Amino acid sequence: MKQLYWIDDNFQQVNYIAQGAISKLWKLEDIDKEEIASKILIFGNAYKVADTDELPTEENEREVYQKLQDLFMEECQKHDGPSKDRPMYNEKKVLIQDPISYLYKREVSGDLEAYKKMKGAWISENLDDKNSENYEKAAREAGLLIERMKIKPASVVGIDIALLHDDLERLRQKRRILSMELCHQILSAHIRCFMYSTEADDDILRKNWEEMYGSFYDNEEIKIYKRSDLMQKGNDDIVKEIDQMFEKEQKDEVQDNGKDNVG
DSSP: OEEEEEEESOHHHHHHHIIIIIHHHTOTTOTTSOOEEEEEEEOOOTTSSSOOOOOOOHHHHHHHHHHHHHHHHHHHHHHHTTOTTOHHHHHHGGGGSSOEEESSOTTSTTHHHHHHHHHHHHTOSOOSOTTSHHHHHHHHHHHHHHHHHOOOTTOEEEEESOOSTTHHHHHHTTOOOHHHHHHHHHHHTTOEEEEEEGGGGOHHHHHHHHHHHHHHOOOOOOOEEEGGGGSTTSOHHHHHHHHHHHHHHHHHHHHHHHHHHOO
C-alpha cells in the first residue's frame, strides 16, 4: 500500500479533497489495484480572519475521523451494493485506519507551547537571510514539526501553500514562508512533494512562491496545483500525475540502489 500525506491548516477544505483526489486514489473501482492511502496532517490558522493560538481538541479529531470513515464506507457501498459480505470494504479498510492527525491538540501537555514557539519563529520579520539567527531558529522549528508528522519513507506529500495567518501577505511581499521550508526539508529527506492551494490560480502568488522558493533553496522544481483540481469535480489528469509520483519514486530508488552496488 502506498502512502500519501496532505499537510493543511483547515480540515473543511481538505474534506473537499477527500471527496475528490483522496477517494479516487483509493482505487475502489478495482479490488486488485494497488491503492494509495491518505493521511491528513492538520495544524495552523491561515484560514482564520485573526491570528490566534487556539488549538483543536481530541474530540475534533475523533469527529473528523468519523467523517472520513463515513465517506469511505459510502464509496465502498457503491461497489459492494447490498452484499452483506462487503468484499470491497473488508479488502480495503486498511486505507482508513489512520487517516487524520491534528499535530497539536489542546489536551496534550506541551503542545500549546510548542505550537506558539513554532508559529512565532515563522512570523519573524527576518527569515530571508539563511545565515540569520531568526532563520536558523525557524528552520529548527520546521524540523521539529516534521518529526511530529512521522512521514514514512517512499511516500508522497502534498503541502498547502498557506499554513499560518498572513502567509499570503508575506508571500505577496516575497518573503519566506513555512510551506517553503517544509517542502525543502521533506525533499531533502528524499520524499517527493507537491504544493496545492485555493490561491494557485492567482498568477502573482504562484509565481512569487516559485520564485522565492527557487532563490532560497536548491531543490528541484515543484508542481503547484489548484485545490479545485483535487476536488470531486476536479481534474483526473492531476490525480494521475500524483499517482505517477510514486512510480517515479520507485524508479529513482532502483537507480540509487544500482549506484550503491557499483564498484
